Amino acid sequence: MTGSITSQPAPKGSEQPAERPAAQLSPTTPPQEAVLPPRAPEAPAPGTLVGSHYDHCFGCGPQHPAGLRMTVVAGEGLDVTAEFTVGAGHQGGPGLAHGGLLTTAMDETLGSLNWLLHAAAVTGRLETDFVRPVPVDSVLHIRARITGVHGRKIYSAAEGRIGGPDGPVAIRAQALFIQVKLEHFTQHGRPEDIKKALDDPDLFKRARAFEVNP
Template sequence: MLPSHYRRCYGCGPDHGAGLRMRLTVGQQASIHAQLEVTDDHQGAPGLAHGGLLACALDEALGTVAWLLGTPAVTARLETEYLTPVPVGSVLHIHARCTGVTGRKISLVAEGRRNGPTGSPAVRATALFLAVDLEHFTTHGRVHDVAQAMADPDFDTIRRAFGINP
């Protein structure tokens, strides 16, 4: 199981009050397995997960796969296909993997299934991520947030384990 790459991350951070708090586990050959418990706070239509929230969960899993490749990366394109509604109270099992790397471009796919990892597919995504340097975050984000993330022991654990060079 992977610790959060940033404790305030909306997708996986334990310190984000309204976050998804996804649990992510390393799979084989640059892949991730993740779980999202769909709660009342995740509703779009009554009793159903919000589609944008599902896209966010897939994006989080896809971004974590990019980390496994040893470089920070950001979403350049995310295409989501909704196959069936995801009800509140269910657990979405997500599998994300890398399908190729060309220069800075990282191609990825993900699928979320209801009722377990072998259950019926509910949502799919294809994505293009771009590898970036740490300067991307300090230039476009808040410098003190980047410094706080890098000082977190969990960040250092992930960085060393997967050879990430910020």
């Protein structure tokens, strides 16, 4: 026997579907409680190079055989600038920079902002938007800035341009960095690399200069 099925009212006291939650901020967007702190007294002077945090870092290390070897310059406020020259070895598609390497360049520049706060921090989240292709032999001009600090969280944003510092935007990025204690590296890094780093008196002295609040 067939027949139509009629809907029945929900039993009294039954739960109704929850309303759709309001749009939430991206994890890389600073909350209203975030502040813009002053530059640390130990921060690199405006116009000077921000030093490499580790000689064998793929992004900034001068001793990495295949690294990007980026140099970053401190700005007047909570900002830095950097340049990444795209070589033939950085290709993804024919004649174009690999998106992952462009993201690495943005991450390295954003991470350099932490020197302005004299804080040891690691990338917690990185969001990138690729606006236009970046050809081989072009220079990506990157400008990054801190957008807020809330507790151990450091929020930042950057944009990379081609054809000059004021050229068209090719890539944008927003990041969330988390301040950590130096034990983060000694506990999780490969032992032989940790030992080599600790045996470097300059690196050890530089690392121990950081004070991180819990």
